[in-house]
Amino acid sequence: MNFLSQLYFKFRRMSKAVQLFLLLAGPGLIVMIADNDAGGITTYAATGAKYGYDLIWFLVLLLPVAYFVQEMTVRLGAITKHGHAEAIFSAFGPFWGWFSLIDLSVVNWLTLVTEFIGMTAALSIFHIPPILTLVVVIIIMSIIFLVGRYWTWEKITMAFCALNLVYIPAAFLVHPQVSDILNGFIPSLPGGFNNQLFFFLMANIGTTIAPWMIFFQQSAVVDKGTKKSEIIWGKADTFFGALFTVVVAIFIVIVTGTVLKGMDIESAAQAAQVLMTIHPAVGTLLAIGLFDAGFLGAICISLASSWAFGEVFGWAHSLNNRIREAPWFYIFYFLMIITAGMVLLIPGAPLVIITLFVQVIAVTLLPATLVFLIILLNNKEIMGEYTNTPLQNFVSYTIVTVIILLSTLYSLSAIFPNFFK
Amino acid sequence: MFENIRDIIKERINPLFSREIGKLSAINRKYAKPSIKITRGVSIVLFLLRLYLIFLVILLAYKFFTLIQR
Numbered sequence: 001m002n003f004l005s006q007l008y009f010k011f012r013r014m015s016k017a018v019q020l021f022l023l024l025a026g027p028g029l030i031v032m033i034a035d036n037d038a039g040g041i042t043t044y045a046a047t048g049a050k051y052g053y054d055l056i057w058f059l060v061l062l063l064p065v066a067y068f069v070q071e072m073t074v075r076l077g078a079i080t081k082h083g084h085a086e087a088i089f090s091a092f093g094p095f096w097g098w099f100s101l102i103d104l105s106v107v108n109w110l111t112l113v114t115e116f117i118g119m120t121a122a123l124s125i126f127h128i129p130p131i132l133t134l135v136v137v138i139i140i141m142s143i144i145f146l147v148g149r150y151w152t153w154e155k156i157t158m159a160f161c162a163l164n165l166v167y168i169p170a171a172f173l174v175h176p177q178v179s180d181i182l183n184g185f186i187p188s189l190p191g192g193f194n195n196q197l198f199f200f201l202m203a204n205i206g207t208t209i210a211p212w213m214i215f216f217q218q219s220a221v222v223d224k225g226t227k228k229s230e231i232i233w234g235k236a237d238t239f240f241g242a243l244f245t246v247v248v249a250i251f252i253v254i255v256t257g258t259v260l261k262g263m264d265i266e267s268a269a270q271a272a273q274v275l276m277t278i279h280p281a282v283g284t285l286l287a288i289g290l291f292d293a294g295f296l297g298a299i300c301i302s303l304a305s306s307w308a309f310g311e312v313f314g315w316a317h318s319l320n321n322r323i324r325e326a327p328w329f330y331i332f333y334f335l336m337i338i339t340a341g342m343v344l345l346i347p348g349a350p351l352v353i354i355t356l357f358v359q360v361i362a363v364t365l366l367p368a369t370l371v372f373l374i375i376l377l378n379n380k381e382i383m384g385e386y387t388n389t390p391l392q393n394f395v396s397y398t399i400v401t402v403i404i405l406l407s408t409l410y411s412l413s414a415i416f417p418n419f420f421k
Numbered sequence: 422m423f424e425n426i427r428d429i430i431k432e433r434i435n436p437l438f439s440r441e442i443g444k445l446s447a448i449n450r451k452y453a454k455p456s457i458k459i460t461r462g463v464s465i466v467l468f469l470l471r472l473y474l475i476f477l478v479i480l481l482a483y484k485f486f487t488l489i490q491r
Contacts, residue, residue: 089448089452090452090455090456091455091456091457092455092457092467093452093453093454093455094448094449094452094453096467097448097452099474312448313441313444313448314444328441353488357481360477360480360481360484361481363477364474364477364478364481367470367473368470368474371466371470375457375463375466376457379457381457381458382457408477411477412480415480415481415483415484
């Protein structure tokens with residue numbers, strides 16, 4: 001009897017902890033899952049098609065990379081109550097502030113165009129015309145944005161995050177060999193270290209951390225009203241988000257690594273189209289997943305820009321504000337999504353060039369954003385007891401150096417395609 | 422009707438935009454002095470970031486013009 005009551009007590013305590021976590025979770029999970037956007041899905045699909053399960057171990061390494069960078073934004077947001085754009089202006093002056101803000105809005109707008117490309121490509125598999133996809137998506141994005149409060153927005157977005165799990169049943173449907181998958185967790189360099197493999201490793205690193213993620217999560221932490229005492233929950237939220245994103249990435253690799261191994265895949269939509277001919281159910285799930293990825297990316301990216309501008313210009317910029325209370329915040333958001341969507345309707349629009357330049361322009365902002373983050377997290381006057389510890393600094397310096405180096409090389413390979421061939 | 426539209430632009434929209442543009446210089450003034458202490462290490466890092474940016478901008482401009490020339 002005593003044993004049963006103890007068990008019940010433990011269960012109650014656990015369930016309360018889970019309930020509290022679900023209440024406080026949000027920014028970390030959303031930012032990490034939205035990181036698996038249309039571009040990310042393409043990278044994982046192409047990696048699986050090219051190398052099968054051989055690079056799964058590398059995807060596992062991306063978990064600490066994503067966690068340690070994003071965890072810093074939780075602490076910074078909760079302590080300063082400022083978004084990243086405002087923090088840069090305040091700490092480093094107008095030159096770096098304007099540079100970050102303008103670069104962020106350009107790269108976010110271009111990325112938004114690529115998300116719309118992903119969404120329209122995914123639904124065109126089901127013979128839905130791009131114009132209809134664009135109109136419906138913009139309407140749904142507007143409704144989600146206008147529902148009222150941050151909390152409602154967050155929970156609706158988290159429901160869309162759950163849709164990201166479609167890759168798991170897709171992986172089961174293709175009946176992979178479990179022993180082969182387990183072998184993928186053992187580090188190996190398929191075909192030896194060559195330029196092509198290096199390109200794929202860079203692409204996977206490049207898709208793990210994007211500038212908008214840092215701006216988004218810090219602003220979301222502020223808008224949510226995360227307190228100092230809740231930082232631990234913010235960290236847990238970020239960790240589970242990173243875990244979720246890596247698990248999804250692995251399942252995408254399993255799908256394409258099982259069915260499309262040896263193929264050169266240029267986009268996730270192409271992978272879904274090919275899969276529709278081999279295994280229609282899996283192709284359908286991949287297309288749904290791609291649409292959802294583009295949709296989540298679009299929601300978060302457009303919001304990251306609106307928050308950043310609101311912070312700097314002093315506009316009311318919370319999802320808790322109604323349109324009348326924060327007109328510029330909402331105007332900016334709608335301008336972003338409508339103009340980005342309209343680009344796809346322009347006949348002969350340079351979509352390939354946009355996709356190419358988005359990687360390169362993102363790299364102009366990423367190093368500065370990461371360096372500013374580390375400098376701010378090491379400032380005792382700002383962070384107090386939440387300053388980076390020597391161990392956190394060692395890990396974050398290493399990660400940031402690797403990210404800057406690899407993403408720069410990746411952008412070079414985008415500018416000069418023969419650079420690594 | 423057109424006069425009405427012109428009046429609306431003149432009376433409502435123009436001041437709204439000029440107020441927002443005026444904010445730019447206010448923002449510059451507000452953040453003119455960095456709030457953190459710019460140590461030697463920080464200024465070296467910021468200098469290196471500027472060099473890195475100049476390098477990337479040159480590459481981007483080169484790529485942009487070679488794409489246009491094609």
